[in-house]
Amino acid sequence: MSSYPSGYGDTHTHAAGTSGGIVVVAIIVVVVKLVIIVAVCRYVCNRTSKMQTEPFVNDSRFIPLAMVKFLDDMEREKPIRFTSQQLRIATDNLSFILGSGGFGTVYKGVFTNGTTVAVKVLNGTSDKRIEEQFMAEVSTMGRTHHFNLVRLYGFCFESSLRALVYEFMINGSLDYHLFKAKNGVNVVLGFEKLHEIAMGTARAIAYLHEECPHRIVHYDIKPGNILLDSNFCAKVADFGLAKLCNRDNTHITMTGGRGTPGYAAPELWLPLPVTHKCDVYSFGMLLFEIIGRRRNMDVTLGDSQEWFPIWAWRKYETKQLNDLMIVCTIEQKDEEVAERMLKVALCCVQYRPETRPVMSIVVKMLEGALEVPEPLNPFSYLFSGVSEGGDSLARMAWNVGGSDWTSSEVVTKSTVVEGTPLMKRYEITIASE
Incomplete structure (x- = not known):
């Protein structure tokens, strides 16, 4: 007779069976999990592969097609x-x-x-x-x-x-077409296209000065830095001298000379405070070269035409613009636009930064949306014995016209003269020594 208690043998066998069943269930669970993981991995891999080959997937369950394209463009x-x-x-x-x-x-x-x-x-x-x-x-x-x-x-x-x-700009820089293409087989740009190039350049500078989160001063606006695409649209380039600045700053701290001689504003080569208006001056010098289709300084010409800006001013001041139109080979149909561009150029190259218009106003004047005020003589400082006193103030007060150009920054170390109500309305300030 067995000495084991009754029923022990049956209990042991049942426990062993139960243990085996648990193992089987555990194996099944593991296998199921592995199958699920493999399936998920295959789906993810297939989905990733498909998105790599088809970046714009039109699937409303994910990102809309328009947004996918937008994000791809931004990337x-x-x-x-x-x-x-x-x-x-x-x-x-x-x-x-x-x-x-x-x-x-x-x-x-x-x-x-x-x-x-x-x-x-x-x-x-x-x-x-x-x-x-x-x-x-x-x-x-x-x-x-x-x-x-x-x-x-x-x-x-x-x-x-x-x-x-x-x-890549297939048509190169503006200076080539202004100064070098005349005697070659390349297309000489018509005045209408040159006017478009001037407006495009002005819009770019206005954007840098007035629309960016931080004002950007280019410091080197000139024909060599205006590039032209396949449609001869202007693209401003070469920001090697550019400087970011806070809009609240009244002037920019300079650590060294900037700009190109002939285009650089006086304040860049004299011990004077500098603002974004130095780009306005450079743009004015660029306009002169567009109008004349020649470099502003040309020693091969006679003394009277050696420096084009002052020769152009004298023709304007003495009401002999017809001479300018002939010399610059400007057709009659373009004379009105050319005169407007000349007046804008003269406004832009004023000696004192606060008397130059801001670039957004330059754009409007070039477009014909604003009347261009009669410009003062921008070169009087070059001649001894010429005063910039009360006569200039009076002329400025009378000649602001209906333009809306403003200067919120007075950058010279001088006192501000109270102007006429019309000047106050358009926030134009005149500084006197």
Whole structure:
């Protein structure tokens, strides 16, 4: 007879069976989980692969098609960080030169997707200067977006290559078409197109000064920095001297000389406070060259025409604009627009920054939306014995017309003269010594 208690053997067998059942269930659960995980992984992989090949998926359960496209466009607009190897391949090891200057050399490049670019390789007398120019351009162009500004695709900053990658402008710079294309086989731009280029440039500067979160001063507006696309639309380029500044600042702190002689405002080469109005002055000098289709300074001409701006002022002052139209080969149908552009140019190059219009008003005057006031002589300071006193104040008070140009900043170390009610209405201030 067995000494084991009754029923022990049956209990042991049942426990063993129950334990085996739990193991089987656990295995089944694990297998099911693995199957689910594999299925999920396959779905995610397939979904990711599909989105990579079809970025604009029209699926209302996810992001709407319009928003997907918008986000994709925004992603493309962010500056890309290229490697030196990528840029050397795109430019065929920097073999096709588009232009060069003190800033460096610009090369033509083509990426594998067919996009043509202009690669500006920076150089300078010191690493610090290169870094300053690099930071100025990237920080400026990385935060701006306007039809009349050249688009920055990306950059490269390595010890072997420091470069900026811009959209390629097939028709080159404005200076070529103004000064070099006359005797060649290239198309000479008509005055109507030149007027459009002037307005596009003005709109770009107005955007930089008045529409960006921080005001951007370009400091180097000139024909060589106005590029033209396939339709000869103006695109402002070369922000190597640009400076971001707070709109509340009454003037800009300068750490060194800026601008190009002949285009730089007097305050940039004299010990005077500087504001964004220095760009207005440079734009005025650009307008003179557009009107004359010649460089402002040309020593090959007679003394009277050697410096075009003052010759143009004398023709305007003595009401001999017909002479100017003939010399500049301006057709009769363009004379009204040309005269308007000349008056705007004279307003822009006024010696004192506070008497120059802001760029948004320049745009309106060029468009014909605002009447251009009769300009003062902007070159009286060049001649000894000529006073800028009460006569100028009186003329300014009478000649503001219906224009709306304003200057909220008085940047000279001088007292402000109370003007007429009309001057107060349009916030025009006149400074006297």
